Amino acid sequence: MAAYRRVFLAAAAGAFITAALSPAGLAFDGPETSALAAAKPLQMFKDPHQALQSALESYRSGNPASSVEALKYAAAGGEALAQWKLGRMYADGDGVPRDDYKAYQYFQGIVDNYDEDTANWREKSVVASAFVAVGLFNLKGISGNRLQADAEAAQRLFMYAATHFSDSNAQYQLARLYLDGAAGVPRNHMQAARWLNLAAEKNHVESQALLGQLLFSGDGVPAQRARGLMWMTLAREGAGGKTQDWIRAQYEQAIHAANDADRQAALVYLEDHLKRRY
Structure with a gap:
């Protein structure tokens, strides 16, 4: 059994609501999966992997609802990507009614079945994303x-994905937890800055923005106004749609508060950073 499962499952066993799971302990739609197997509507697929491929093609063609049964067949057969896709669909209400608990069950299934000794590293990003998703569900309930x-269970999940997979989203969520604090997880801005820096170096835009703000303001960390302005500049350049308008607004506020020395030093840091990256 993987080291993670030995440590985490023992520590977090009380957090999981086992009564809602299938008798076998699988975090899938037990009754739906059983009915699916009994009806045998998917005999056209020779195996779960083929069902997964067919489902993904259907989804990409704009028919998410029509991909659901094939995804469930593939998920029950152990295809992690199918489990992850169903988790995202239920979390977003994409082709299925939104159901956070079903989403949680699918993501938890990936976490429970992960064994670092036999892991398929081609599924690394899927598994890391599942750890982050389960962490967020634990954080919010x-x-x-x-x-x-x-929050302590969320911290363990984020920490595992942040260290074992070096996943930038996990590093960001762990940093946010240290920034905000929660029951059992005290605020620690120095720890937050450390994890934000790791994610920022991977071009994680939100991490660049938050790290920049921390350094510019000196909130719980030694102030480095020019370096903070550099990170906020990078974040502004990488910001996408309206959901990241806060990044642009934060940059505008900082650039107006900065003095000439801050701006000039930030430009030097920026040029050096880009040279190292490219």
Whole structure:
């Protein structure tokens, strides 16, 4: 059994609501999967992997609802990408009714079945994303008493994905947890800055923005105004749609608060950073 499963499952066992899981402990749609197997509507697929490929083609063609049954067949057969895709679809209400608990179950299934000794590293990003998703569900909880909020469990999940997979999203979420603090996880801006820096170096835009703000303001860390302005400049250049308008607004506020020495030094840092990167 993987080291993670030995440590995490023992520590977080109380956080999982096993009564809602199938008798075998699989975090899938137990009744739906059983009915699916009984009806045998997917005999056209020779194996779960072929079902996964067919489902992804259907999804990409703009028919997410029509891909659901094939994805469930593939997920029940152990295809991690199918489990992850169903998790995202239920979390977003994409082709299925939104259901956070079903989403959580699919992501948790990936976490539970992960064994670092036999892992397929081609699925690294899928597994890391599942750890982050389960961490976020643990952090916020799920309504109806289906999952109680547990910041310490979220911290363990983020930490594992941040260290074992070096995943930038996990590093960002771990940093946010240290910035905000929660029950069992005290605020620690120095730790937050450390994880933000690791993610920022991987061009994680939100991490660049938050790290820049921390350094520019000196909030709980030694102030480095020019270096902070550099990170916010990079974040502004990489910011996407309206959901990242806060990054552009943050940059504008900082650039107006900066003096000439800050701006000139930030430009030097920026040029050096780009030389190292490219």
